[in-house]
Amino acid sequence: MEISRRDFMHIAAIFGLGVVGAGCASPKTPAQISLKDIYTFNAKGNFTLLHMCDIHAHIKPLYWREPSTLISAPNLVGTPGFLCGEAFSKHYGLEPSSLDAYFDTHMDFDTLAKKFGKMGGIAHMKTYLDHVRAERGAQNVLFLDSGDTWQGTGVALKTSGEAIVKAQNYLGVDVMVGHWEFTYGKERVLELIKMLDAKFISQNIIGNDPFADEYEELIFEPYTIEERGGAKIGIIGQSFPFTSTANPKEFTEGWSFGIRPETLQGYVDELRNEHKVDCVVVLSHDGFSVDQEVARMVSGIDFILSGHTHDPSPKPITINGTVIVIAGSHGKYVGRLDIDAKNGKVNGYEYKLVPIASNMIPADPAGVKLVEELYAPFATEFNEVLGKTKNTLYKRDTFFSTFDQLINDAIMDEMKCDISFTPGYRWGTTVLAGDDITMDNVYEMCGITYPNVYTFELKGQRIAALLEDIADNVFNANPLYQQGGDMSRLGGVTYSIAVANEAGKRISKLTVGGKPIDLDKTYIVSSWGGNLQNAGENLQKEKTRAVYDVTRDYIKRKKVVDVSNAGNVTLVDYDCGCPVKGSRSC
Amino acid sequence: MQRREFFKKMGSVVAVSAVIPMMSFAEEAKKLVGPNEFSYEKALNIITSGKGATASPKVTLKAPEIAENGAVVPVTVEVESPMTESDYVKTIHIFATKNNNSRCISVHLTPANAKAMFSARIKLGSTQDVVALIEMSDGSFLSAAQSVKVTIGGCG
Numbered sequence: 091m092e093i094s095r096r097d098f099m100h101i102a103a104i105f106g107l108g109v110v111g112a113g114c115a116s117p118k119t120p121a122q123i124s125l126k127d128i129y130t131f132n133a134k135g136n137f138t139l140l141h142m143c144d145i146h147a148h149i150k151p152l153y154w155r156e157p158s159t160l161i162s163a164p165n166l167v168g169t170p171g172f173l174c175g176e177a178f179s180k181h182y183g184l185e186p187s188s189l190d191a192y193f194d195t196h197m198d199f200d201t202l203a204k205k206f207g208k209m210g211g212i213a214h215m216k217t218y219l220d221h222v223r224a225e226r227g228a229q230n231v232l233f234l235d236s237g238d239t240w241q242g243t244g245v246a247l248k249t250s251g252e253a254i255v256k257a258q259n260y261l262g263v264d265v266m267v268g269h270w271e272f273t274y275g276k277e278r279v280l281e282l283i284k285m286l287d288a289k290f291i292s293q294n295i296i297g298n299d300p301f302a303d304e305y306e307e308l309i310f311e312p313y314t315i316e317e318r319g320g321a322k323i324g325i326i327g328q329s330f331p332f333t334s335t336a337n338p339k340e341f342t343e344g345w346s347f348g349i350r351p352e353t354l355q356g357y358v359d360e361l362r363n364e365h366k367v368d369c370v371v372v373l374s375h376d377g378f379s380v381d382q383e384v385a386r387m388v389s390g391i392d393f394i395l396s397g398h399t400h401d402p403s404p405k406p407i408t409i410n411g412t413v414i415v416i417a418g419s420h421g422k423y424v425g426r427l428d429i430d431a432k433n434g435k436v437n438g439y440e441y442k443l444v445p446i447a448s449n450m451i452p453a454d455p456a457g458v459k460l461v462e463e464l465y466a467p468f469a470t471e472f473n474e475v476l477g478k479t480k481n482t483l484y485k486r487d488t489f490f491s492t493f494d495q496l497i498n499d500a501i502m503d504e505m506k507c508d509i510s511f512t513p514g515y516r517w518g519t520t521v522l523a524g525d526d527i528t529m530d531n532v533y534e535m536c537g538i539t540y541p542n543v544y545t546f547e548l549k550g551q552r553i554a555a556l557l558e559d560i561a562d563n564v565f566n567a568n569p570l571y572q573q574g575g576d577m578s579r580l581g582g583v584t585y586s587i588a589v590a591n592e593a594g595k596r597i598s599k600l601t602v603g604g605k606p607i608d609l610d611k612t613y614i615v616s617s618w619g620g621n622l623q624n625a626g627e628n629l630q631k632e633k634t635r636a637v638y639d640v641t642r643d644y645i646k647r648k649k650v651v652d653v654s655n656a657g658n659v660t661l662v663d664y665d666c667g668c669p670v671k672g673s674r675s676c
Numbered sequence: 677m678q679r680r681e682f683f684k685k686m687g688s689v690v691a692v693s694a695v696i697p698m699m700s701f702a703e704e705a706k707k708l709v710g711p712n713e714f715s716y717e718k719a720l721n722i723i724t725s726g727k728g729a730t731a732s733p734k735v736t737l738k739a740p741e742i743a744e745n746g747a748v749v750p751v752t753v754e755v756e757s758p759m760t761e762s763d764y765v766k767t768i769h770i771f772a773t774k775n776n777n778s779r780c781i782s783v784h785l786t787p788a789n790a791k792a793m794f795s796a797r798i799k800l801g802s803t804q805d806v807v808a809l810i811e812m813s814d815g816s817f818l819s820a821a822q823s824v825k826v827t828i829g830g831c832g
Contacts, residue, residue: 334744335827348740559827562803570741571825593803621828 123189125450129221134440135430136319138226139371140219140233143397144419146242146270146517149257149461151208151448152534153520154420156402157486158196159667163567164590167664168671170407171378171399171569175668176676182404193422193445194402200482203522207449210421212257213457214448218424219261226428230319235263235288236397236417237329237375241270242517244472244533245464250274253464255285260460263288265314269330269375269398273539275341289314291327291373293357299344309345312357321368321431324361326354328374328384330398332573338540338621349376349570351387358390362434369431371395378403378416379569385412392436393427400486400516404443415441419517422446472530476645479527480652485518485535487667488564489577489587489659493518493535496653497637498581500644501616505545505633508602509553509583511617514564514576527645532638536619541636543618546626550609554600556625557585562593577659578620586660599660716773720809723769729809729817737808737820746826748797751780753808755792755818759785765792767811773821774804800826 160174161167173181175195184191192202193209223231239258240251251274258266266288271279283290293312297304313326331349334342354372361367370392374381377398385394386409394414402418417425424444430437465472483493494512501510519534521527548556557580563573586599600607617623618637645651661667665675720728738752755765764787770780780798798806803825810818 332742332744335742339745346744348744352738556828559803562825563827568741571823573742573827625828 123447123450128444128447128450129218131426131428131442132440133225134428134438136321136432137230137232137323137429138222138318139323139393139395139425139427139429140222140231141236141395141415141417141425141427142215142233142239142421142423143236143375143395143417144238144400144517145210145421146238146419147240147246147254148210148243148421148534149212149245149254149464151211151214152420153203153522154209154422155196155199155482155484155486155520156194157488157667159487159489161488161565161589161661161664161667161669163565164663164674165567166379166569167669168673169379170403171382171401173401173668177668177670180670184404189445189447190404193418193447194404196484199484199520200522203520206447209448210423210446211448211453211457211461212261212421213453213455213461214446214451215421215424216261216454216457217451218444218446220454222426227319232264232316232318232323232325233262234325234371234373234395235266236373236395237266237268238270238397238419238517239266240268240282241273241539242420242534242537244468244530244537247533247537247539248468249464250278251282252285255282256460256464259285259287260457264316265289265291265325265327265373267292267327267329267373267375267397269333270337272329272333272342273337275539276343276345291325292329293326293353294328294331294348294350296346296350297344298346302344304344312353313361315361315365315367321429322366323369323371323431324365324367325371325373326357326361328354328372328376330375331380336573336575341539349380349384351384354384355388355390358388362390366434368434369393369429369436374398377569377572378414379572381414381416382407382409383569385409385414392431393429393439395425395427402443406439406441413439413441415443417443472528472533474529475526476529476532476642477527477649477651479521479525480523480650481655482523483519483521483527483531483651483653485520486516487576488514489661490579490657492653492655493521494579495581496645496651497536497641498579499651499653500641501543501618501637502581503644503647504635504640505543505616506614507545507582507616508613509548509615510581511615511620511622512579512581513619514578515619516576527651529638529642532641532645536637536641538619541618541638542634543616543637543640544623544626545614545616545630545633546623547612547628548615548622548626550602550607550611550613552625553602553613553615554597554607554609556622557597557600558594561587561589561596565589565596566593580658584658584660586662588662590663598662714778716771716778716807719771719779723809723811724817727817729819731820732810732818735808735810735818735820737806737822739806739822739824741823742825742827743800746800746802749800749806749824749826750795750797751806751808752795753793753810753820755810757792757812759787759790759792761787762813764789764813765810766813768792768794769809769811770794770796770798771807771809772798772800772804773807775799775801800824802826 157174162172292310295309372394381396391412396416400419428440498510734756736754743749768783807821
């Protein structure tokens, strides 16, 4: 096995070699890091799987800051899927201030953003994909997409996903699964699949309407068998298991989701025993931690190409003989997996998480042209500068982020509510300190098909119970009971949380408007992007308005927004946002 | 008959069968204050005559970890049994341990059933354990339990 530079640094750190000069030699700048460093790969075997996940419709390059807080139950924290910042850097042996550190962590983000520039974009991604296709022979390469592809930007929203399907066809996606795709509604999903060159597969979506023709039947093909490099590759699709609870049910009425490990095992066995495939791949949107559980429950899977939780994982993990990879989010990376498989057996593999550094990987002109064409009809609206930001606006983190706080500020200002709820999605954008905020940025943060901000009444008692319920969806010690998002972001509220406590007993010192919550009092609550309004009473219909309009108008009124990164949540049982394994501190 | 038509008909059968055990439940409950105050522990005590049940790998309880809709949670119970005159599953009870009326259904079987398996859709008022309580022909009781989360949802 070739030892990469990153491996070498890791080994050096373990043996305390002290790497002479490592401390003073400054990491490579864009000029020093060559395209060769990004492309370099120890090619192996007879075929290559290229993988992307959760690009969230970012067909243009963007800034995307990884989390500075990623807390979970004590048994999970510091393990792949729950690593960030310094803990991440230590685990994977990153050089500080390197291109990898810039892509994979939040550390020194603003400085490195100026040094290394934007990330992703289909035109740059295509150049890399074509490089691998040329190196390996296009007939030996498959490009797989773990979903959350059609939603996340204004151009996706305004074209009901069509712009992104065109981007996928341009990139040459072969197979995909879904999650946010379903928020266009099932009829539109089926329309878009007709426009899509790739196959859409899912073994875990079953009709559950007893009066429909597809009752208890598969909605999509559960798997596909592709031949590359003389190998038969069985690919089973796994869409997001909790689509119908995480997003409004009406979009997928009549379809039932779930992990469905029993049927997954059945398809693995069918591919091996009846179709005699050489390699079994699960293309998944389960989330990195749930897929680790799937690997424990189901045997005979060679590779899981995971998605949903947005983890960049520079190294694969192996559980129960199954190798699991996940390729970050927002088009920042492409995973390259070279596999040697024949005679029904995988003999070896090589993996690299490739950063799509837009300043280093040249843009494919056809991609630039396509993006321009797709954005042209909306240029006037999207390019409008709404205001400036004093501090960096980012999404992610377990409890709080500046862009979410800005949205909560906008909602509270307009709705005159006591409390505002903004969902803990993991997609969005980053706007650097001092930069303009455009309408395109606002869509990148909240461009969804159910954008209404609802304002209604909730009793203090109910609010406290709901917060505990949401906390258990995020912090349950068993990944199978988690939904893979972060904690809802609250405006007008402060609280303390002991993550390791049992369900229902995590939250304390809950205040509303600076005063301890009154459990018997009725509060005015505004919320969007969830189902909270269903629990409320006396909906103030006349106030209901799309969150992106509320946010736009607020930024325009303010001209310069100044959101501090102070946060409104006190973490009781951890000392920092990125604890290392087996520890409550960093 | 097609599979889906069969299931449509089955759907209506299940709807009827869901009513019957509630009636028999009321019979048993006469001695108590009222059926809705019957806790799971109390019901377990009455059914097993205080013996309790043993958790067993012979009982497979299939339920979702997170319910898609708390009003219709699909649950399947299967018991490994030869189903002969001398050794068979007599009754499959399904409990929602925190519902006001905790017993969802009781299904009585004979060796003629050949297979001890039953599927139903149950209503769960909140996050709780679902329990399959099995009465064997030798008078012993087996069980399996799983926690099912009922959440308002909304992606974090």
